[in-house]
Amino acid sequence: MAVTTPLSPEASNKSANVKAKAPTRSLATRLYRERYGFLLLLPGLVFFIWFRYVPMLGNIIAFEDYSPFRGFLHSDWVGFKHFARIFEDAEVIRVIGNTLWLSLLQIAFAFPIPIVLALMLNEVRNQRLKRLIQSVVYLPHFLSWVVVIGIVTIFLKTEGIVNKGLSLAFGMDSIQFLQEPGWFMPLIVLEVIWKEAGWGTIIFLAALAGVNPTLYEAAIVDGASRWRQIWHITLPAIRGTIIILLILRLGSVLDSGFTQIFLMLNPFTMDVGNVLDTFVYFKGIQQSDFSFGTAVGLFKGVVGLVLIVGVNRFAKKFGEEGVF
Amino acid sequence: MPIKRTLADRITDGINLFLLLLLSLVMLFPFYYITAVSFSSYEEFVNTDFLLFPKAWVLDAYRFIFDSKEFIRSIGVTVYITVVGSIVSLLLTSTMAFALIRKLWGQRFYLFLVLFTFIFGAGMIPTYLIVKATGLIDSYWSLIIPDAISAFNLIVMRQFFLSIPEELHEAAVIDGANDLQIYTRIILPLSKPALAAFGLFYAVGQWNTYFTAILYLNDPSKWTVQVILRQIVILDDTTNTLASAAREAARSAHLPPPETIGMAAIILATIPILIVYPFLQKHFAKGVMLGSVKG
Numbered sequence: 001m002a003v004t005t006p007l008s009p010e011a012s013n014k015s016a017n018v019k020a021k022a023p024t025r026s027l028a029t030r031l032y033r034e035r036y037g038f039l040l041l042l043p044g045l046v047f048f049i050w051f052r053y054v055p056m057l058g059n060i061i062a063f064e065d066y067s068p069f070r071g072f073l074h075s076d077w078v079g080f081k082h083f084a085r086i087f088e089d090a091e092v093i094r095v096i097g098n099t100l101w102l103s104l105l106q107i108a109f110a111f112p113i114p115i116v117l118a119l120m121l122n123e124v125r126n127q128r129l130k131r132l133i134q135s136v137v138y139l140p141h142f143l144s145w146v147v148v149i150g151i152v153t154i155f156l157k158t159e160g161i162v163n164k165g166l167s168l169a170f171g172m173d174s175i176q177f178l179q180e181p182g183w184f185m186p187l188i189v190l191e192v193i194w195k196e197a198g199w200g201t202i203i204f205l206a207a208l209a210g211v212n213p214t215l216y217e218a219a220i221v222d223g224a225s226r227w228r229q230i231w232h233i234t235l236p237a238i239r240g241t242i243i244i245l246l247i248l249r250l251g252s253v254l255d256s257g258f259t260q261i262f263l264m265l266n267p268f269t270m271d272v273g274n275v276l277d278t279f280v281y282f283k284g285i286q287q288s289d290f291s292f293g294t295a296v297g298l299f300k301g302v303v304g305l306v307l308i309v310g311v312n313r314f315a316k317k318f319g320e321e322g323v324f
Numbered sequence: 325m326p327i328k329r330t331l332a333d334r335i336t337d338g339i340n341l342f343l344l345l346l347l348s349l350v351m352l353f354p355f356y357y358i359t360a361v362s363f364s365s366y367e368e369f370v371n372t373d374f375l376l377f378p379k380a381w382v383l384d385a386y387r388f389i390f391d392s393k394e395f396i397r398s399i400g401v402t403v404y405i406t407v408v409g410s411i412v413s414l415l416l417t418s419t420m421a422f423a424l425i426r427k428l429w430g431q432r433f434y435l436f437l438v439l440f441t442f443i444f445g446a447g448m449i450p451t452y453l454i455v456k457a458t459g460l461i462d463s464y465w466s467l468i469i470p471d472a473i474s475a476f477n478l479i480v481m482r483q484f485f486l487s488i489p490e491e492l493h494e495a496a497v498i499d500g501a502n503d504l505q506i507y508t509r510i511i512l513p514l515s516k517p518a519l520a521a522f523g524l525f526y527a528v529g530q531w532n533t534y535f536t537a538i539l540y541l542n543d544p545s546k547w548t549v550q551v552i553l554r555q556i557v558i559l560d561d562t563t564n565t566l567a568s569a570a571r572e573a574a575r576s577a578h579l580p581p582p583e584t585i586g587m588a589a590i591i592l593a594t595i596p597i598l599i600v601y602p603f604l605q606k607h608f609a610k611g612v613m614l615g616s617v618k619g
Contacts, residue, residue, distance in 0.1 A: 031429055034426070034503070036502040036504040037426045037428045040420070040503060041423035047420075047469075051454065056450070061449075120344055135605055143594060146534050146593075151354045151590065154583070154586065165374065285449065
């Protein structure tokens with residue numbers, strides 16, 4: 001037969017040649033073989049590049065005196081001029097202060113509520129009742145901010161049900177909740193709690209569902225009370241989740257939720273309620289100060305990025321898992 | 325073996341349940357109150373201090389809204405962007421999620437591109453300028469395309485696709501199927517519940533569209549229902565035509581006052597959500613758990 005033996009010098013030489021050529025040829029064949037996969041990938045990839053990454057590059061207009069007519073390639077470079085403006089402008093300083101103050105309030109009041117709520121729900125023995133309560137507390141999450149603030153507006157108007165109630169019960173004069181600067185931040189936090197507290201329990205309940213029930217049985221045998229069980233079994237079970245969410249929250253201390261704040265702001269509360277997100281909109285879009293608005297937005301984004309990476313590293317140092 | 329419950333346990337449980345039920349009432353009361361008042365008559369609304377149970381249920385406020393072209397048109401716009409937007413989002417998300425489970429050349433890089441957007445966003449103004457440069461300003465596509473894929477939904481959907489046994493793909497490949505055919509013939513039919521859940525979630529997002537509408541649509545005749553709702557309920561001033569017209573009309577002809585019209589508008593803008601809510605709640609709570617516990 002004419003079959004060459006595998007060890008014939010000619011044949012082995014040939015296969016070595018094929019191997020040497022392999023990388024380039026196999027990449028081409030591989031790409032060809034995967035062409036339909038790439039066809040499916042392409043629209044999504046184009047979306048991410050065009051609407052998420054090109055705008056990231058577009059941030060360079062923060063270093064220009066951007067003129068829409070000349071485009072970002074032909075506008076004048078001004079270096080860090082707009083970033084310097086951030087720290088010279090008393091209004092921006094106040095806005096940064098408002099942003100940090102709001103974040104502090106959110107972390108102190110809105111952050112722990114879903115944890116407490118999840119612990120409470122976890123103690124409900126009647127499964128049907130538990131599911132019913134969950135359905136009710138999840139609901140506000142799906143409403144728009146316009147609806148939520150619309151409801152708040154109706155309730156808190158001068159002639160609204162809250163003021164009527166206060167005057168009937170305590171004979172109080174009506175309070176201008178929506179115009180009073182002192183009420184702005186508390187209302188924002190309360191709205192966030194009403195809308196998102198229930199939804200926020202999902203992730204903690206998921207963590208709690210993974211707890212091994214024998215741990216509780218063992219604790220009961222050891223004579224642990226309900227509170228002891230919560231302290232020594234339930235809480236440690238969700239510790240990792242709490243820390244991850246706290247890291248994410250700390251990484252976004254400069255994000256305030258544009259829509260909610262924007263809808264709540266009015267001329268009376270502008271001084272105490274204007275935050276970085278709304279400031280960027282008013283300056284950049286409404287007053288067309290594109291470069292300054294972008295500089296403020298970029299400052300916000302970079303500080304957030306540094307914070308999240310930093311806090312994550314810090315958490316890891318203390319033996320926690322971290323986000324990445 | 326049932327564990328013996330002490331009296332203290334039962335009291336704790338009782339208090340806990342009581343507090344949770346109280347909380348549920350706090351969550352539901354606004355809906356009840358707004359529904360009740362939206363059906364009340366002008367006289368009753370003006371003359372009752374603490375209107376909780378309207379004696380006469382009337383439809384004046386709803387009739388007024390259905391007569392106003394502005395609100396009805398905004399509902400039409402919103403239905404349109406909700407339907408088209410959800411389909412586009414679902415198509416883009418599912419194709420990309422599927423591509424990301426096939427071990428394509430450079431897969432880790434594409435995944436990184438998606439995940440990085442979780443920790444760094446481009447910012448409002450550069451995004452606005454890109455949308456403008458794309459020529460989408462004042463087009464309904466500006467409400468659909470720039471937010472078509474939610475990176476979070478994409479990752480959760482990919483996680484779901486990964487749970488479909490790989491042997492099915494392999495069998496299909498042996499039968500001569502390409503990736504396109506695996507996607508349409510195997511993945512999509514097996515993912516109907518997941519697709520329904522994500523579709524609903526995208527739909528709720530589109531229905532609630534507010535911010536992108538004020539950002540990208542200058543033409544008031546194109547505004548979505550949330551923007552009109554803000555005009556009616558939150559601003560409620562003379563610059564907004566519907567509310568001031570309502571006030572005028574109410575004064576002269578004892579028509580519904582702007583307050584009840586606002587409440588009726590809130591109800592109408594919320595009804596679609598309430599209708600799909602049972603489906604949403606069931607599927608999506610699970611989806612969120614799936615996605616989040618992994619991370």
